[in-house]
Amino acid sequence: MSAGTPKSLPSSGQKSIQDISHPLSAEDSVLTPSPDLGNNTASIGEKDLSLPNGTPVDTSSPASSSSLLNRLQLDDDLDGETRDLFVSVDDPKKHVSTMETYITYRVSTKTTRTEFDLPEYSVRRRYQDFDWLRNKLEESQPTHLIPPLPEKFVMKGVVDRFSEEFVETRRKALDKFLKRVADHPVLSFNEHFNVFLSAKDLNAYKRQGLALLTKMGESVKYVTGGYKLRGRPLEFAAMGDYLDVFTQKLGTIDRIAQRIIKEQSEYLVELREYGPVYSGWAASEGDLQEPLEGVSGCIANCSTALEELTEDMSEDFLPVLREYVLYIESMKNVLKKRDQVQAEYEAKLEAVAFRKEERTGMPTDVEKCQDRVECFNADLKADWDRWQNNKRQDFRQLLTGMADKNIQYYEKCLAAWESIIPLLQEKQDVKSDTN
Amino acid sequence: MADCDSEEIAVIGNTDLTAAELENNKNNTMAEAGTTLLRRMEISVAEAEKRTGKNAVNMQETYTVYLIETRPIDAAAESQNPTPDSLWRRYSEFELLRNYLLVTYPFIVVPPLPEKRAEFVWHKLSADNMDPDFVERRRAGLENFLLRVASHPILSNDKIFHHFLAEEQGWKEAVFETGFQAKADSRLKALNATFRVKNPDKRFTELKHYSDELQSVTSQLLRVRARVADRLYGVYKVHGNYGRVFSEWSAIEKEMGDGLQSAGHHMDAYATSVDDILEEEEHYADQLKEYLFYAEALRAVCRKHELMQYELETAAQDLASKKQQREELATGTIRTFSLKGMTSKLFGQETPEQREAKLSVLEEQIAEGEELVKEKNAECEEYVKNAWVDIERFKEQKDRDLKEALISYAIMQISVCKKGIQVWTNAKECFSKM
Numbered sequence: 001m002s003a004g005t006p007k008s009l010p011s012s013g014q015k016s017i018q019d020i021s022h023p024l025s026a027e028d029s030v031l032t033p034s035p036d037l038g039n040n041t042a043s044i045g046e047k048d049l050s051l052p053n054g055t056p057v058d059t060s061s062p063a064s065s066s067s068l069l070n071r072l073q074l075d076d077d078l079d080g081e082t083r084d085l086f087v088s089v090d091d092p093k094k095h096v097s098t099m100e101t102y103i104t105y106r107v108s109t110k111t112t113r114t115e116f117d118l119p120e121y122s123v124r125r126r127y128q129d130f131d132w133l134r135n136k137l138e139e140s141q142p143t144h145l146i147p148p149l150p151e152k153f154v155m156k157g158v159v160d161r162f163s164e165e166f167v168e169t170r171r172k173a174l175d176k177f178l179k180r181v182a183d184h185p186v187l188s189f190n191e192h193f194n195v196f197l198s199a200k201d202l203n204a205y206k207r208q209g210l211a212l213l214t215k216m217g218e219s220v221k222y223v224t225g226g227y228k229l230r231g232r233p234l235e236f237a238a239m240g241d242y243l244d245v246f247t248q249k250l251g252t253i254d255r256i257a258q259r260i261i262k263e264q265s266e267y268l269v270e271l272r273e274y275g276p277v278y279s280g281w282a283a284s285e286g287d288l289q290e291p292l293e294g295v296s297g298c299i300a301n302c303s304t305a306l307e308e309l310t311e312d313m314s315e316d317f318l319p320v321l322r323e324y325v326l327y328i329e330s331m332k333n334v335l336k337k338r339d340q341v342q343a344e345y346e347a348k349l350e351a352v353a354f355r356k357e358e359r360t361g362m363p364t365d366v367e368k369c370q371d372r373v374e375c376f377n378a379d380l381k382a383d384w385d386r387w388q389n390n391k392r393q394d395f396r397q398l399l400t401g402m403a404d405k406n407i408q409y410y411e412k413c414l415a416a417w418e419s420i421i422p423l424l425q426e427k428q429d430v431k432s433d434t435n
Numbered sequence: 436m437a438d439c440d441s442e443e444i445a446v447i448g449n450t451d452l453t454a455a456e457l458e459n460n461k462n463n464t465m466a467e468a469g470t471t472l473l474r475r476m477e478i479s480v481a482e483a484e485k486r487t488g489k490n491a492v493n494m495q496e497t498y499t500v501y502l503i504e505t506r507p508i509d510a511a512a513e514s515q516n517p518t519p520d521s522l523w524r525r526y527s528e529f530e531l532l533r534n535y536l537l538v539t540y541p542f543i544v545v546p547p548l549p550e551k552r553a554e555f556v557w558h559k560l561s562a563d564n565m566d567p568d569f570v571e572r573r574r575a576g577l578e579n580f581l582l583r584v585a586s587h588p589i590l591s592n593d594k595i596f597h598h599f600l601a602e603e604q605g606w607k608e609a610v611f612e613t614g615f616q617a618k619a620d621s622r623l624k625a626l627n628a629t630f631r632v633k634n635p636d637k638r639f640t641e642l643k644h645y646s647d648e649l650q651s652v653t654s655q656l657l658r659v660r661a662r663v664a665d666r667l668y669g670v671y672k673v674h675g676n677y678g679r680v681f682s683e684w685s686a687i688e689k690e691m692g693d694g695l696q697s698a699g700h701h702m703d704a705y706a707t708s709v710d711d712i713l714e715e716e717e718h719y720a721d722q723l724k725e726y727l728f729y730a731e732a733l734r735a736v737c738r739k740h741e742l743m744q745y746e747l748e749t750a751a752q753d754l755a756s757k758k759q760q761r762e763e764l765a766t767g768t769i770r771t772f773s774l775k776g777m778t779s780k781l782f783g784q785e786t787p788e789q790r791e792a793k794l795s796v797l798e799e800q801i802a803e804g805e806e807l808v809k810e811k812n813a814e815c816e817e818y819v820k821n822a823w824v825d826i827e828r829f830k831e832q833k834d835r836d837l838k839e840a841l842i843s844y845a846i847m848q849i850s851v852c853k854k855g856i857q858v859w860t861n862a863k864e865c866f867s868k869m
Contacts, residue, residue, distance in 0.1 A: 270659065277655055
């Protein structure tokens, strides 16, 4: 189970998608190192405009096309490890052709690894390319936890999957996916990953992979059932239990967060009505006009702050929770695979024990099987620890982020209310002076 | 009643002032609001108590009585601190007092009572009359009412009011002896009648319009505020669920456990804090409500003026028609078609004697009518003068009160924001330790 050995399972349902020629395949360009990244961004953008069979519509916000360097600086899960591979996903573009409409994302790479021919790459990939990569990783690294992709169709009620919010949410998730792979000591050396990051023409490679597939003699067949595992080692059983409870808690947190967003939106509706009542009143008053206008303006400011808070929560908080639900699913899959490998080993062991009376000595394939279980266990434990660590960091960041957003909200409201106090009191003082 | 009348007369005499004096007088009453009774006496509604008894039709009923305490200020200053005089009154007695004041001082914007039943409440708040929170807010409202009356330059001198504060026994009888009820009935009839004034006083028309607007805007504000309170309650309370789930989640975590657990406590605290926030906001709602009811009192003053204006106009019209009749009789010409003209045409002319007799009756009626118009005119003018003094006083009071209410509302919101920042900062600290 060493890294970089493709051990593909026959893929199903992939062919038809892959056979659709990629309109961008000829366009992927290698980014030459340049001191001015901004210039390059511009040139890529211009290139996109002259696509033969696609009309790109720029849906990216200025923030999303920030330079690679900026992204690297912002990245905070460095862990103190020396990194030599940096990837980022940005600059989503919409492509409209007669066949289909889809979004591509720019995948930028910076590396000092010798496995790469160049220190920097910039390619454009669409969702199905990411999906291909993930499948390849899963096939070739069955003992490892492969980070999740955002769901193909996520979030109920999102009608427009080309809306800026949807694309941005997906971009973040894809970025997270690639970063998780790039930070993984084994996955990041996977050959498919290398190709994904650097290939000018990914489709050509995909087709080649398909041709190779038929030659692959050995495919891993797992015991799919009928055999009851003698016992999951305690350690892995605990992992399973943990994941079950954690999924449940995440589900609850997700529901609470959604409910809060709903309550806040309804609160916002009322506030939007509440403020204008004060300004309506101000119209029929003399001395009270200014104070009432002040309160009205203040409520308007608080409404805006509340709207921002709600938006932040639904765009930044909920997607992360959902990513984790998928992450847990991936982890559960790996656990399941481990159980299968163990089951296979136990089955063989039993068969040998049965024949032992006739022959002595352990057959080599049983030993191989045992090796596989041990390898799997070791890989899984390492990934588990890494996952736990990631989870801790991610949730620390997510929850402090939530607290921060709430603090900011209250600070904005506080500033609004404090600003009208002098207005109210000054008037009062003038009044009592004249009296 | 005699005492009361003399008070009124004194007041009326007092208002016969020049504009400058009027201004001066107004400032005095503003600056020294409470020179009258409050300077001599401390007034409070100290507590409320539930009682059960038989009512007029011998039915069992439960009601609330309020303890009114009064204490002379001189005594307090001399640090004798005597036990205050105290007596119990029911809400209905407060109502009676206010009705009496309304009828007796139609030109005054009489302070309103707190609501009889809870209105404009957000759904978590009980609308039950016996609810302790409601009773407490009503206690505060009744005390506020007494203080407003006691600090009013005219109302504070009323004998019936003094009696209300000082002596539990015989007060109701004393009120009814004033005969205010007969006036009250005719007043009610007049207020309900529909009539159109020909020459309305522009100031009062505007004021009436304003009172309508004040009423509609305050009721709208109270309605929306109740809904805002509902939603705010929801937002805070849902956060409380984080408290539970964080605590449950912390059970399966090692390094993250402690941070999650304590963050959960902060979420609990956040959810709980909304109760105090909304309870405090209810005070603001009560301040607005007082002005919602003041709008009604203000309109009553306008309505009364309209009525007087109408009476004056009717008297004047009557006089004019009498004068016309006299002219017709004197000249023998009938300018307009009338039944009298028809009969005279049909049955022949009257004798000169008859005409003389009619003319003298008319002359007498005209003299009476002139007197009446003069009287009504004077009455109306006086009313306008008195009412305007009190309206000016009311406007000043309103502007001051509402500005204060808005300031305290803003201060309240500031403290809500600060609390919010505090809770989330605490939670953030816990999260960042995970």
